[in-house]
Amino acid sequence: MAIAWKALPVWEKLDKIERRLDEMKPLVAEALAEVRMARQGRNLPQYLDQKLSGLESDLENALRRLRNRVESTRQVIPKAEVERERNAVPQVELQLSD
Secondary structure: OOOOOOHHHHHHHHHHHHHHHHHHHHHHHHHHHHHHHHHOOOOOOHHHHHHHHHHHHHHHHHHHHHHHHHHHHHHOOOHHHHHHHHHOOOOOOOOOOO
8 A cells, every 4th residue: 555655755864864873973982082081080079970971871872862763763664665666667747749
């Protein structure tokens, strides 16, 4: 059964999002390194270390959570429809002159 929306463009956008997440890995790693260095400061108050610890945890888990969200989105897209759209021959409309 065909769906009323195009599945392939959504699938392709999810591919692009995954590529962007891959591009983010080095930036997240740099941010993690900065947070870890900040936590090594002398006489750092516990309340500040707790905030930095939470930031570190959020950074460690951010890309994983985003990838999980992309995957859960993919799971609700009918794969058969994606394949059908991939394999479809573009329909050319003929314009008849009067």
